[in-house]
Amino acid sequence: MGRPYVIEALKQRVNDDEALVRRGRYLTTTFLLEVGRAAWLIAIFEGRIVSVTPGPFVMPSSSFALRASEEEWAKFWTRRPPPGSNDLMALIKRRVLNAEGDLQIFMANLRYFKEALAKLRPQEIVQETLQGTAERGAA
Numbered sequence: 001m002g003r004p005y006v007i008e009a010l011k012q013r014v015n016d017d018e019a020l021v022r023r024g025r026y027l028t029t030t031f032l033l034e035v036g037r038a039a040w041l042i043a044i045f046e047g048r049i050v051s052v053t054p055g056p057f058v059m060p061s062s063s064f065a066l067r068a069s070e071e072e073w074a075k076f077w078t079r080r081p082p083p084g085s086n087d088l089m090a091l092i093k094r095r096v097l098n099a100e101g102d103l104q105i106f107m108a109n110l111r112y113f114k115e116a117l118a119k120l121r122p123q124e125i126v127q128e129t130l131q132g133t134a135e136r137g138a139a
Contacts, residue, residue, distance in 0.1 A: 006120070007040050007120070008052050010042065010049060011049040011050075013120070014048070017119070020112065020116060020119075023111065024047030024048075024109060025047045026046070027044055027046070027109045027112060028045050028046055029062075029105050030061065031044075031063055031066065031105075032057075032064070033065075033066050034065065035068070035073045036070035038054070039054075039055035039056060039057060040052055040053060041053045041055070041060055047112070049116075063105045064105060065098070065099070065100045065101050066088075066106075066117075067097070067098040068098070069096065072091060077120050077121050078121065079121060088110070089114075
């Protein structure tokens with residue numbers, strides 16, 4: 001694909017969101033994220049991402065893995081994802097995202113993972129959403 005994904009930006013974007021860190025305060029794990037043939041091990045300690053390690057890996061040690069094609073992640077990470085590509089569970093339902101391993105950790109913290117991975121979407125939409133919410137609240 002033409003757009004390089006900056007998975008490493010996930011650490012800063014998640015850790016800068018205090019509400020998201022608070023939501024994951026009981027979450028300590030390492031998971032594998034695969035975008036096509038590229039892989040990253042993402043370590044989380046008490047809701048904060050402590051490391052994003054790029055692969056390749058010989059025998060990665062992780063609680064679970066999220067695997068999808070580069071094309072599917074590209075749709076998920078667009079400014080306004082199309083229906084069926086806007087949510088991790090929608091990707092799983094369409095059978096384009098494989099969740100493997102200890103899924104209890106993933107499912108128990110599903111909202112955290114949904115919001116964390118959505119942090120890789122273009123940042124303008126976050127600003128528009130916040131501005132729109134503020135305007136509706138003032139009316």
